[in-house]
Amino acid sequence: MGWQAYGLDREAQWLVLQALDIDNDKDIKGDACLRESYKMRESVAYGLERFWGEHMRHQGKQEKKSRYWKATWDILANILGPADVTLPNDSDPKAMAQKLWGEIPVDSSGKMLTLEDQRLALAVLTQLCDCLVWWTQRYK
Amino acid sequence: MYHRAYGIIETLAPLHVGASAGEETGNLNLIFRDQFTQTGIIPGSSIRGRFRADMRLRRQQHLEASLKAAGVDLPAATARKVSSPEDPKKRLPRLEWLEQEAEKQSISVPELVNENHWYGHHAVTGQEDGGTTEALVKFEYASLVWIPVFCPGQPVVWVSCPRLLRRYKQITGKPEPVLRPKAAADGQPKQYPVKLREHRDRLFFNLGFLDNLAETPDLSNWVPKDSQIQPDNLVVVDDQDISIIHDMALYRQTRTKLEDDVKKVENFFGFEALPEDSILIFPIAVKDSVPHYDRASDASADGSARWKPFKNRTLRELYFGGLESIGCGHCEVTLAGDYFGDTPDDADA
Numbered sequence: 001m002g003w004q005a006y007g008l009d010r011e012a013q014w015l016v017l018q019a020l021d022i023d024n025d026k027d028i029k030g031d032a033c034l035r036e037s038y039k040m041r042e043s044v045a046y047g048l049e050r051f052w053g054e055h056m057r058h059q060g061k062q063e064k065k066s067r068y069w070k071a072t073w074d075i076l077a078n079i080l081g082p083a084d085v086t087l088p089n090d091s092d093p094k095a096m097a098q099k100l101w102g103e104i105p106v107d108s109s110g111k112m113l114t115l116e117d118q119r120l121a122l123a124v125l126t127q128l129c130d131c132l133v134w135w136t137q138r139y140k
Numbered sequence: 141m142y143h144r145a146y147g148i149i150e151t152l153a154p155l156h157v158g159a160s161a162g163e164e165t166g167n168l169n170l171i172f173r174d175q176f177t178q179t180g181i182i183p184g185s186s187i188r189g190r191f192r193a194d195m196r197l198r199r200q201q202h203l204e205a206s207l208k209a210a211g212v213d214l215p216a217a218t219a220r221k222v223s224s225p226e227d228p229k230k231r232l233p234r235l236e237w238l239e240q241e242a243e244k245q246s247i248s249v250p251e252l253v254n255e256n257h258w259y260g261h262h263a264v265t266g267q268e269d270g271g272t273t274e275a276l277v278k279f280e281y282a283s284l285v286w287i288p289v290f291c292p293g294q295p296v297v298w299v300s301c302p303r304l305l306r307r308y309k310q311i312t313g314k315p316e317p318v319l320r321p322k323a324a325a326d327g328q329p330k331q332y333p334v335k336l337r338e339h340r341d342r343l344f345f346n347l348g349f350l351d352n353l354a355e356t357p358d359l360s361n362w363v364p365k366d367s368q369i370q371p372d373n374l375v376v377v378d379d380q381d382i383s384i385i386h387d388m389a390l391y392r393q394t395r396t397k398l399e400d401d402v403k404k405v406e407n408f409f410g411f412e413a414l415p416e417d418s419i420l421i422f423p424i425a426v427k428d429s430v431p432h433y434d435r436a437s438d439a440s441a442d443g444s445a446r447w448k449p450f451k452n453r454t455l456r457e458l459y460f461g462g463l464e465s466i467g468c469g470h471c472e473v474t475l476a477g478d479y480f481g482d483t484p485d486d487a488d489a
Contacts, residue, residue, distance in 0.1 A: 001332045002321065002329055002332060002350060002351070002352055002378065002381070002382070003349075003350055003378070003381040003385075004348050004349055004350075004351070005347055005348035005384070006347060006348050006349075019348060055262060061184075081459070083342075083344065083349050084342075105291065115292065115293070116293035118293070119293030120292045120293045120344045122292070123292030123344075123346055124216060124292070124346070126346075127347060133431050136352045
């Protein structure tokens with residue numbers, strides 16, 4: 001294959017359009033999630049754990065925002081799959097914490113998240129959020 | 141017709157050669173690029189301009205020293221404009237004033253430090269054909285050989301592509317065939333030649349990754365031999381992939397110009413630059429009416445002047461491009477090749 005792009009712009013545009021749909025739909029009653037992308041870009045500076053934690057924080061209170069954050073994480077995990085980096089995606093915060101810190105395997109294969117994987121995931125997440133911000137600027 | 145020579149540029153700071161902030165206010169200031177690989181270049185005219193400006197300074201210093209020796213009172217060292225002796229209301233640039241005084245004293249400038257001799261005389265009004273002359277020394281554009289790219293979680297790697305390596309080979313006369321990614325015989329994915337400090341099977345970048353890396357120990361032969369940086373993480377990618385990797389490698393900043401009296405943004409501008417530790421190469425042609433330059437003997441048979449832009453050295457720090465005042469353009473230039481008495485690479489073998 002050789003050079004393989006993550007296709008970040010395409011994923012980011014899709015995410016932003018989803019957020020825009022939610023915000024525009026009166027029936028769904030969104031929580032103004034479009035502008036969450038700026039917060040996402042800010043939060044990557046604090047690491048993967050805190051980024052993932054944000055969707056937990058919104059859960060039950062601002063469900064739409066929570067889903068936007070989670071969707072972004074899901075897409076990051078999808079992007080990193082072909083690069084052979086398995087990003088944990090649990091619903092249990094305790095298990096997530098351990099997996100993200102490389103204390104227990106990320107899946108049944110016994111693979112751990114290495115420091116190198118963490119740095120890679122964070123770099124890709126940063127780029128993805130940059131793309132999200134760009135598309136948000138375009139549509140807001 | 142020509143002696144062959146070349147220059148290797150290693151950037152010690154980000155290097156921006158392209159539009160400058162003053163020309164495109166509030167915009168993105170892009171660097172000049174090669175049209176095929178879309179990678180950064182320094183035009184030959186910019187290189188010549190730098191060499192010309194440096195030699196002009198040497199000519200000025202020569203004039204000042206000679207005039208001083210002849211007992212002429214020189215204007216203050218920092219005075220950029222000087223009153224004309226004939227007409228005190230007329231202000232002349234310092235160099236022009238020195239030239240006029242030197243003419244009165246019949247002081248001539250040796251060819252060695254005369255930039256108009258080597259790089260062609262600029263146009264002057266009132267003379268046939270503007271008084272221009274053909275340059276004795278010609279520069280072509282500098283292209284990248286290796287550009288360092290950030291790899292998250294991994295060491296920085298220097299990237300090149302067959303097209304850029306081919307130009308390097310053309311200029312230096314390197315005998316080996318250009319290394320390129322090879323498709324395996326059974327139609328398997330291409331294998332990318334790499335030399336990596338630690339054995340790895342893939343390299344990650346911000347926007348994608350490379351796999352199918354093939355260990356290639358002699359890849360380091362493609363790093364210029366006097367290079368100060370000697371990277372040990374090298375990878376050669378396809379010609380069509382270099383542009384996206386080059387784009388990830390560029391140094392980018394958004395800057396603001398504040399208003400003079402209040403802390404309020406007057407305008408925004410962004411700029412890009414080649415990162416530090418990039419390696420570029422440019423060819424130089426020296427007309428063969430100029431005697432060959434042998435560093436060891438440092439004399440020509442007929443006593444005529446030779447082109448020695450760095451005096452008796454072949455390595456010098458020079459500033460190229462714009463945004464110098466905000467930390468760009470610091471480079472180290474090494475001159476090499478046939479004209480400088482270097483044996484071609486194949487003579488080593």
